[in-house]
Amino acid sequence: MFLKRIGEMWEHLSIRIKFLVAFFCVLALVSVFNLYLNNNNYSITDQFNHTVMNYYAINRMHLLVVENYNALDSFLKTLEPEEKIRYQKTKEDIQGMIEPLYAEFDSLDIYFNIKAIANSTNMYFSHFEKAISEREQGIENYYVSFYEGRDIQRYTVGYIQSLLNLSLSEGMKLYSQVVREAEIMRHLSIITIVALFIFSMFIGLLLTNKLVNPIKKLARTSMSMAQGDLDVQPVAIRSKDEIGVLAESFSIMNANIRKYVQDLKQKVEIEKRLHEEELKIVRMEQLVKEARFGALQSQVNPHFLFNTLNTISRTAMFENAEKTVKLTRTLANLFRYRLRQKSVIVPLSQELHIVGEYVYLQKVRFGDRLEYVEIVSDECKTVPVPILLFQPLVENAIIHGIEPKVKGGKIRIKAMVKQDKSGQAMIVVRITDTGVGMSKEQLEQIKNFDVTTENCIGVANVYHRLRIASGNNSQFSIRSRINEGTSIEIRFAKEAFYDAHQ
Secondary structure, eight states: OHHHHHHHHHHHSOHHHHHHHHHHHHHHHHHHHHHHHHHHHHHHHHHHHHHHHHHHHHHHHHHHHHHHHHHHHHHHHHOOHHHHHHHHHHHHHHHHHHHHHHTTOOOHHHHHHHHHHHHHHHHHHHHHHHHHHHHHHTOTTHHHHHHHHHHHHHHHHHHHHHHHHHHHHHHHHHHHHHHHHHHHHHHHHHHHHHHHHHHHHHHHHHHHHHHHHHHHHHHHHHHHHHTTOOOOOOOOOOOOSHHHHHHHHHHHHHHHHHHHHHHHHHHHHHHHHHHHHHHHHHHHHHHHHHHHHHHHHTOOOTHHHHHHHHHHHHHHHHSOHHHHHHHHHHHHHHHHHHHSOOOSEEEHHHHHHHHHHHHHHHHHHHGGGEEEEEEEOHHHHTOEEETTSSHHHHHHHIIIIITTSTTOEEEEEEEEEEEOTTSOEEEEEEEEEOSOOOOHHHHHHHTTOOTTSTTOHHHHHHHHHHHHHHTTOEEEEEEEETTTEEEEEEEEETTTTHHHHO
16 A cells, blocks of 8 residues: 555656656766675774784783783892882783683683683792792792792693784684674675666666657657557556656547557467576476576585595605595596586486595595494385485585594485375485484574585585486474484385486
């Protein structure tokens, strides 16, 4: 109702007011976009300033600890009051810098590190104060307390260095996030600028067409009617501005005569357009399906490649060339399988073979920490499946499930034939690992199957390719528990991919 009222108000506006409204709309969009970009830039700058100030504070604490030790050492040797004052000043500065650090970081590791710095500084300050007191009283073995405090002070320096390293690590994460956000903002800026340009052109063309086209139509209609030809198209204009009033006068003159013929022509035109639109929609859906399939098919995670190449390099250094040759050939088989495969559908046995090649490469890296088992019925081996359907899931299980686990784990692939409720033969493939598992939050994020989300690309890729290749006639489920492992089950009809295979 509200939009309808706005439309009616727009139709009744004069041509001058319409141009002014369009101009201010474009200007408002540009202004809002600029304000958003400026606010985002200020936010990024604040984040960097905050990170740099943390680095500066930690580094200054390190310098103060060293200066504090030097001042104490000089005082114990010379008993100069200025050195004692310098020692007390640096001590107060160090103690005053520790407490604010708690509020600057959220990491648990950094919290414990700051806690260790606080405890160790209190301990070695107590030893240093004792050494100062004994030195001022003339006790000869004052150096015992001094050396005890010095040993603890060295640990404190190590804690500060560790805190600086952790802070640098947090800073790198922030930097990576900011870089990603900046890249997104760059693309968003380009898209927005192009969209604003197109929108401005569209508004300009729309307004000019609203003026020029009706005038042309009115001119042609008036000439035809002046020559006695009443079989002319009525000039239909919805707007109620100056041109709309003029066009309405012409439309009333020939409305009754043209009504029947116009209805017939409109009906034929509508049917023709509907048919053309239906053909366009069908073709577009097919093109989108093919494009999505090709895009998802082409996503390859190079993570295991770098680990494998490192393994090959280390193996070549410490062993004879035979094992290196086998590793290289296995890796070459994987790439040959991916790059030279003419069909996107292969037998399940061939797909499992390439999974075994991949697992062999990983077993060289993980050794006894990785165990792999295949249980596949003979009836399943010849069933066609999409290429690279299982390898990304096994890779995901190894990287995110087995690798973080100190004792390693086991991966099992089991393929069998089951009958569903309607009696149809279904292929059931389960990929199970005994890795670290996932929390409920992580599992829910994975189940979104978003190919742009970090750590979700492999699973999302397989899910979408499976759905596209099977025409949504497949099932994909994931279960996981912390410290117990993860299980992925894929179900599809035995004949689901035969057409694509042929």
